[in-house]
Amino acid sequence: MNVGWIRHGNLSLKLLLVMGIVLFFVCNCSAKSQYSHKRVNDDYDSLPGVTMNVTDAEVVIDNGIVQITIANPEGHLMGVCYGGVNNILETPNKESNRGYWDVVWGTTNYYGTDWLLGSTFNVIVENEDQVEVSFSYKWDSTTWNTSNVWRIPANVDRRYIMLRGSSGFYTYMILEREEGVMPEANIFQIRTVYKLDQERFQYMAISDDRQRIMPSPKDRETGLPLAFKEAVLLTDPTNPNLRGEVDDKYQYSCDDKDNKVHGWISFDPQIGFWIITPSNEFRSAGPVKQDLTSHVGPTALAMFHSAHYAGYDVTMSFQEGEPWKKVFGPYYVYLNSASDYTDFHELWEDAKHQMKQETRSWPYEFPLSNDFPKSVERGFVYGRLQVHDRYRWKVVKSASHAWIGLAAPGVAGSWQTETKVYQFWTRADRNGGFMIKGIHEGVYNLFAWVPGFIGDYVYEEEITIAQGSVLKLGNLVYEPPRNGPTLWQIGYPDRTALEFYIPEPNSLFVNKLYTDSNVNRFRQYGLWERYAELYPDEDLIYTVGESDFHTDWFFAQVTRKEENNTYKPTTWQIVFTLEEVINSSNYTLRIALASATRAELQVRFNEPELSIPHFTTTVIGTDNAIARHGIHGIYRLYNVDVPSEWLCVGNNTLYLKQSRHDSPFFGVMYDYIRLEGPPRTI
Numbered sequence: 189m190n191v192g193w194i195r196h197g198n199l200s201l202k203l204l205l206v207m208g209i210v211l212f213f214v215c216n217c218s219a220k221s222q223y224s225h226k227r228v229n230d231d232y233d234s235l236p237g238v239t240m241n242v243t244d245a246e247v248v249i250d251n252g253i254v255q256i257t258i259a260n261p262e263g264h265l266m267g268v269c270y271g272g273v274n275n276i277l278e279t280p281n282k283e284s285n286r287g288y289w290d291v292v293w294g295t296t297n298y299y300g301t302d303w304l305l306g307s308t309f310n311v312i313v314e315n316e317d318q319v320e321v322s323f324s325y326k327w328d329s330t331t332w333n334t335s336n337v338w339r340i341p342a343n344v345d346r347r348y349i350m351l352r353g354s355s356g357f358y359t360y361m362i363l364e365r366e367e368g369v370m371p372e373a374n375i376f377q378i379r380t381v382y383k384l385d386q387e388r389f390q391y392m393a394i395s396d397d398r399q400r401i402m403p404s405p406k407d408r409e410t411g412l413p414l415a416f417k418e419a420v421l422l423t424d425p426t427n428p429n430l431r432g433e434v435d436d437k438y439q440y441s442c443d444d445k446d447n448k449v450h451g452w453i454s455f456d457p458q459i460g461f462w463i464i465t466p467s468n469e470f471r472s473a474g475p476v477k478q479d480l481t482s483h484v485g486p487t488a489l490a491m492f493h494s495a496h497y498a499g500y501d502v503t504m505s506f507q508e509g510e511p512w513k514k515v516f517g518p519y520y521v522y523l524n525s526a527s528d529y530t531d532f533h534e535l536w537e538d539a540k541h542q543m544k545q546e547t548r549s550w551p552y553e554f555p556l557s558n559d560f561p562k563s564v565e566r567g568f569v570y571g572r573l574q575v576h577d578r579y580r581w582k583v584v585k586s587a588s589h590a591w592i593g594l595a596a597p598g599v600a601g602s603w604q605t606e607t608k609v610y611q612f613w614t615r616a617d618r619n620g621g622f623m624i625k626g627i628h629e630g631v632y633n634l635f636a637w638v639p640g641f642i643g644d645y646v647y648e649e650e651i652t653i654a655q656g657s658v659l660k661l662g663n664l665v666y667e668p669p670r671n672g673p674t675l676w677q678i679g680y681p682d683r684t685a686l687e688f689y690i691p692e693p694n695s696l697f698v699n700k701l702y703t704d705s706n707v708n709r710f711r712q713y714g715l716w717e718r719y720a721e722l723y724p725d726e727d728l729i730y731t732v733g734e735s736d737f738h739t740d741w742f743f744a745q746v747t748r749k750e751e752n753n754t755y756k757p758t759t760w761q762i763v764f765t766l767e768e769v770i771n772s773s774n775y776t777l778r779i780a781l782a783s784a785t786r787a788e789l790q791v792r793f794n795e796p797e798l799s800i801p802h803f804t805t806t807v808i809g810t811d812n813a814i815a816r817h818g819i820h821g822i823y824r825l826y827n828v829d830v831p832s833e834w835l836c837v838g839n840n841t842l843y844l845k846q847s848r849h850d851s852p853f854f855g856v857m858y859d860y861i862r863l864e865g866p867p868r869t870i
């Protein structure tokens with residue numbers, strides 16, 4: 189039985205049932221929540237129950253709306269039957285290559301991918317309202333490395349849940365390392381991959397302003413690979429409208445905080461396939477970690493952990509015997525459909541509506557693993573954050589729209605490379621008021637950063653959350669780094685380079701999706717090469733008081749391409765005038781970097797040839813944001829004492845040299861730079 193239906197929400201679309209015959213009727217979604225399966229109402233009772241059919245090879249789960257077929261006991265998803273289509277996944281692919289979890293990991297003498305194939309199938313619950321099944325694998329010290337694919341040193345439990353009346357299914361995974369048992373391991377990536385029917389799914393949607401008709405895998409094969417294999421110039425695409433465009437999956441990345449719903453639309457029949465991730469708690473490295481979403485395939489990803497835009501700093505490393513357990517998900521794979529006469533954009537609107545519903549009902553009450561705490565087992569923290577920026581204001585101000593979160597204990601800012609423990613983030617209101625809900629039991633630090641201010645906040649005491657804890661923290665005050673009054677500043681401290689000059693792309697390497705978008709221009713391919721075109725003779729010189737960082741500060745300090753295809757270092761200058769220099773004192777230079785890739789930033793005051801620089805960052809960063817069209821990677825703040833002897837009355841020049849030049853992708857992005865005068869009584 190294939191039953192397709194529209195999710196309708198506020199849209200009042202018509203519900204389409206395909207059961208051999210086509211029936212239409214109107215349904216009001218707001219009256220019925222899809223996951224509150226225990227609710228008794230006529231609507232709900234009239235829906236078919238969830239059924240399961242298990243054979244030696246397959247587990248088939250069906251709720252009359254969606255039917256999924258899972259390999260038994262391996263656990264990969266072989267089929268999704270929906271909307272009158274027998275299988276919306278890419279059936280020419282092997283059964284194991286349509287919907288699967290994988291982990292990229294390594295140890296001293298191994299690096300590779302484990303597809304986490306299960307060896308045991310278990311029914312967790314099976315009734316009309318809900319089926320939950322488990323495909324698990326218990327790590328075994330005698331067999332784990334006997335095949336080409338070494339099994340990750342962890343016990344793996346992958347779950348699927350189907351609810352009555354739900355137009356999709358939920359999935360999650362529990363990874364567990366037993367104490368004292370398992371060898372060391374470095375985990376680089378954890379994700380789920382869905383490969384959809386190539387013939388049907390051609391329209392991809394990530395956000396309101398990022399959606400388009402996509403090329404096919406074949407279009408990439410016939411195209412011209414650019415500076416790295418992921419970026420391809422489409423020279424002979426089947427859809428002639430795409431000719432001359434660049435395709436690169438990294439152009440469709442986003443911050444994890446914004447990655448709540450993305451997916452694909454088929455035009456015939458009109459079907460949407462959506463990955464809805466209602467919480468960021470189980471993803472690595474906090475809210476501004478970036479990752480992939482969907483890309484040519486058609487492929488839809490649910491990313492939980494990766495090195496993207498962060499590099500080796502976020503490797504999840506386990507010592508031999510180190511215990512650990514984490515639940516990834518659940519997230520929702522949501523399907524919707526519309527009749528041919530509906531504008532297909534409604535499917536995106538409806539997916540967003542569904543995302544909001546899923547987000548509101550987080551934490552879900554229905555997942556049955558004891559490792560997934562229900563809302564009553566979780567805690568709650570609230571308070572108000574203020575900022576005291578000395579020399580700028582005498583009074584304490586609200587930390588408006590600050591990002592505030594709980595993460596594993598550590599120094600200020602450690603959350604952005606923390607990968608093993610859940611993180612719970614929220615955004616303060618205008619007055620700095622915040623509430624963090626749904627926190628797992630555990631010991632945390634409270635961290636924050638405030639747009640408009642440099643540095644990282646950490647609350648001095650560790651915070652212990654017990655089941656049902658409600659913790660009132662009251663007024664907290666963040667004192668950002670500050671030694672003296674601002675003499676000059678460049679940029680806006682928000683951990684990105686978005687406010688700086690971002691050039692138009694070379695007209696040969698355009699992604700048309702971003703042509704008319706200022707906020708997305710940084711996602712265009714090849715902007716790193718525009719630097720040498722814009723500054724052909726000498727490097728960038730910024731004159732305080734005359735230059736404007738929106739137009740006169742290139743968004744990344746990249747290397748300069750020579751005619752013989754080598755690259756050389758670049759040295760940027762900041763020219764500033766001091767009317768007086770206070771002897772025997774320290775000024776302070778603050779350099780906040782938004783990104784760094786195998787870069788060394790050297791700082792010299794007034795003496796460009798000084799053999800030992802006044803300050804160097806040493807070699808930092810593997811976040812690769814320049815090549816991956818990110819506008820930020822990992823945030824780093826450098827605070828440099830500047831003895832007055834380095835300065836002079838009148839014109840001064842600050843030389844910023846990025847000395848590492850083996851590649852076009854080595855370099856830094858600045859977030860913000862400031863020179864402070866010496867401390868004085870205020």
Ligand SMILES: *[C@@H]1O[C@H](CO)[C@@H](O)[C@H](O)[C@H]1NC(C)=O
Binds near residue numbers: 750
């Ligand atoms: C490339 O050109 C630059 C500047 O013209 C020169 O300094 C460098 O030695 C050349 N490199 C090679 C490998 O020819």
Ligand SMILES: *[C@@H]1O[C@H](CO)[C@@H](O)[C@H](O)[C@H]1NC(C)=O
Binds near residue numbers: 771
């Ligand atoms: C500061 O030091 C310079 C050089 O050491 C000296 O010429 C100057 O007179 C000093 N200024 C004051 C105000 O002490």
Ligand SMILES: *[C@@H]1O[C@H](CO)[C@@H](O)[C@H](O)[C@H]1NC(C)=O
Binds near residue numbers: 772829831
């Ligand atoms: C300036 O900073 C240096 C450390 O970088 C410190 O040793 C020195 O005492 C400071 N000087 C003053 C006058 O504060």
Ligand SMILES: *[C@@H]1O[C@H](CO)[C@@H](O)[C@H](O)[C@H]1NC(C)=O
Binds near residue numbers: 731763765838839
């Ligand atoms: C300082 O720099 C400005 C701008 O580059 C220039 O106009 C001025 O003549 C310079 N002053 C001195 C004393 O060198």
